[in-house]
Amino acid sequence: MSFRQFSSGSSSKAVATPIPPPLPPPRTPARFTSSLPCDELSALVHEKGEEGGARIPESVLSTPRMVRDAVYSYVHPQDQSKDAYLLSWNKEFAKTLGVDKNKLERSQWSEEEYDHLVKVLTGGARTLSAADYKNTSDGPRLAQPWALCYGGHQFGYYAGQLGDGRAISLYETVNKETGESWELQLKGAGKTPYSRFADGYAVLRSSIREYLCAEFVAALDVPSSRSLAILSTKTQVIREEGVEPGSIVCRVAPSWVRFGNFEIFFYRKDRKNLRKLAEYVTEQVFNLPKDNPEEMTTFAMKNRKNDINMTTTAPEPVITKESATTATEGAAEGAPAAESSPKPAYRNRFAKMFEQIAHRTAIMVSGWQAVGFCHGVMNTDNMSVLGLTIDYGPYAFLDKYDPAWICNHSDTEGRYAFQQQPGICLWNLGRLALTLENLIGAQERVDELEWLELQESDPEKEQHLKEAAQNIIVDILNKNFREVFLKDYRRRMNAKLGLGGPEQVRDEDLTKILVPALSWMDDYEIDFHQFFRDLADYKVQKAETLEENMDQVKQLVKRLLPPVVWQTRGSAAVEESRSWLAAYHTRIVESDELRDDQKRRSKMNKINPAFVLRNWVAQKVIERTTESVRKTREGSQEDDPDKDLLDRVLWMCQHPFGEETKEPTETMDIDACEVKRNNTGLEVYGEFVGPVPEWGQGIQCSCSS
Structure with missing residues (x-):
């Protein structure tokens, strides 16, 4: 071999x-x-x-x-x-x-x-x-x-x-x-x-x-x-x-590489290694090109005419503060200053790196909110510069929709509750931005190392660098995080609701359908994942208005509500669902494409999972796999039905949407994972799909998980 x-x-x-x-x-x-x-x-x-010398x-x-x-x-x-x-x-x-x-x-x-x-x-x-x-x-x-x-x-x-x-x-x-x-x-x-x-x-x-x-x-x-x-x-x-x-x-x-890799150098005031790390991430992780010296020189000549020449012994050039405006030529000659727009800011490769990180983080957390994922420990050392979900500890997927859900029982103040996650990502990006302020604030002079060292050696001059970075950072966070997050979240949620692709997103989809529907789910303890699977079965048929479809509405609400809630509050739930369901129904019948119930259902079921790795599912897999390991180590000869359980559940995790089949009773054997369709048309992955058992509702984990 x-x-x-x-x-x-x-x-x-x-x-x-x-x-x-x-x-x-x-x-x-x-x-x-x-x-x-x-x-x-x-x-x-x-x-x-050395010869005869001691080694470490x-x-x-x-x-x-x-x-x-x-x-x-x-x-x-x-x-x-x-x-x-x-x-x-x-x-x-x-x-x-x-x-x-x-x-x-x-x-x-x-x-x-x-x-x-x-x-x-x-x-x-x-x-x-x-x-x-x-x-x-x-x-x-x-x-x-x-x-x-x-x-x-x-x-x-x-x-x-x-x-x-x-x-x-x-x-x-x-x-x-x-x-x-x-x-x-x-x-x-x-x-x-x-x-x-x-x-x-x-x-x-x-x-x-x-x-x-x-x-x-x-x-x-x-x-x-x-x-x-x-x-x-x-x-x-x-x-x-x-x-x-x-x-x-x-x-x-x-x-x-994580946000925390930058933070440790920043708090130790190790600017040399902070820059080395930033250079590595720009070049090797994001493949960003070096800043073009000619481009930077041209920018400086065009926009910094009143700055003195770039020498290490020269006085500090004028650098725009966050709230400052550029002086006019008349002001430079002693005339009263007039209000004007801020000086143009040069975005060097480190600012572009931060743009990438902010954008990727926005895409990641919009995904979390759309699929009902709670990370549990969103510390900056658990934040990837690539915007990857990493360090799976006390995570959870929502059972009933609860925006205030805390999946980590070590999080006593609810800092990382489900609804807090986008805001925490923004806060974490702020901690990262703090470490990059000098590099971003230096703008087109970032590669003048002697000049930059001079600025950083003087607290007042360094403050100018930080202030020059602020407008750039705020703009990046607005455009590359806030706007990207909202756009991607709306895209994902529109698809989950069966309202078409990105080009079909409307403002009222958020205000009239999604937000009221989530509020209704919260009020009536609706399972987040089952909501979208059951909504896929809603048929408009020939009904032009919701009023013509009230039998279906009642059936849908009854399926969604926990039995005890249906018995005590069913009528109110049906009545209060009318506002968002009426808007949803109208939105569907306005489009020939969306009006096709079967096609809409098929598309929704390809992005809304039938199988969800809920905490109760993970716990059952852990218990049975642990027992299987014990039997193996003890040399047990008894039959072990759980010997390949991890492989089977892994397959479910990788194929969570179920399989479309023509016959409700058809069974397929794929890689030892049995996939069925039951008589209600829902794809069933054995025992791990279905209502959350009472013992499995709201399971929390700790930071040691």
Whole structure:
């Protein structure tokens, strides 16, 4: 069997390292580690000591400590490979990742390939120094995995150094066909310098939640990190709930850089490394071009005629404040100043980077609100610069619609309640903007490093930079976050309501239909997801007005209301639904395209999921998978119907909308996941679709989830 070879670009002494299939080949050198400053102490561990001299002990890689002047530290995943085994492999995402098409299925692997994969993903192929590597031949080795150093605001307060306390990036890879870049990361792989008082492990419970939800969120067309594999380890992990089985998730994203990566340099006043990180994100993450010197010079000559020449010893040029206006030529000559518009602002590559981050964050959170997703811990260290949903902890999907729902019982003040999420994203973007003010405020002079250093060394001059950035930042947040969020949210909700594509969105769809309907759902404890599935069955037929269709209205309301609510408040619910349903009915009959009940239903059911990874579903999967793991480890010979449960539920997460079939009783067997249509026409995914059981309503999780 031939292994792919590569050399680590993150050390001056490259190490030839075999990577066995089915894992994709690494990028060499690693773009991230070869571009950004490393924790020097961890780098020294990999260097061969002087003749007879002492070496830095390897234990420093997993010793919690303060890390300075670095974006990352080299670490060694803890070897948990003994008696570890693969619980689930995501073959659908493996294809996206660029895995060899002949190695997508577990049935296509040799026993040796399976063993190598488990070993690599559980730390059994951990890095050794170049000297030690030469004397070792017991399996494939990855070159210098790393953990990120970052800070962050937690529940509104800056918390100092945080970092990857239990996440370790293995390597980067590139899909040769698509050119997409990906970074493989292990969660639960042991201690790092950022573990603080924690053990660096992950329990099976939290690993299952992240493994499934990342794929479910992605299937709902919301930007997310992805899942490649989940493994069971023999590690016994102590948590508040007691001793739990350990697990490792291999999760993947194009980049794991967060808002907090910028914050730690900002609060440490490390402007040099803050700029290095910003340069990396602009060039390598967003592929933004360098600012054109000629363009910047032309802009300066055209718009800054009254500024003095650009030398490091020159007085401070006039820089526009947020509320200031540009002086006229007469004012420059001593005449009274007249009101005029502010000076034009130059948006350099760092402002364009912030535009990208704001835009992507708006798309992400509009998706959350449209699909009823609550993140639970929207700290700035959990915010991706790529606008990806990351760090799945105490998340939840809405059961009954409640805009004030708090899914994290550690969030005692409701800071991250469902309705708060767009505002919190905006607040978090404000924290990120604070770190970039000097770079954005320098505008077309951002590459005059001596000049910029002079400004930053003088508090008064630095304040001018910050004030110059404010108008740019406010404009970006208005146009690239607020406007993008509203536009994308309305697009998503119109599609969920069956009111057509983006070109058919109307202002009254929001004011007369959506907002009143959500308020009605809140008042009558309507299940958020079932609302849209049942609404898809509403038929206008030949009825021109709602009054001609009241029998259907009553049937719809009865299906939507919980039985006890229908019995006590059914008549009021029907009456109060008239306002938004009348507008909805009228909106449909005005369009020949929307009036086709079957086509409208089909389109709605392709974006409103039949299967939802609710907390009660996740809990059932956790319980049954945990029991299956126990049986496997005890060598039980009894039949285990849950042995492939994770694979089956993963398929449901990736295909949550059901299958259209002609016959209500037809059953299809797809990848061992049974998909049916019951006699009401609703696609049923076994036991995990249907009314939320009483015990499963409103389940909350904690930050340790």
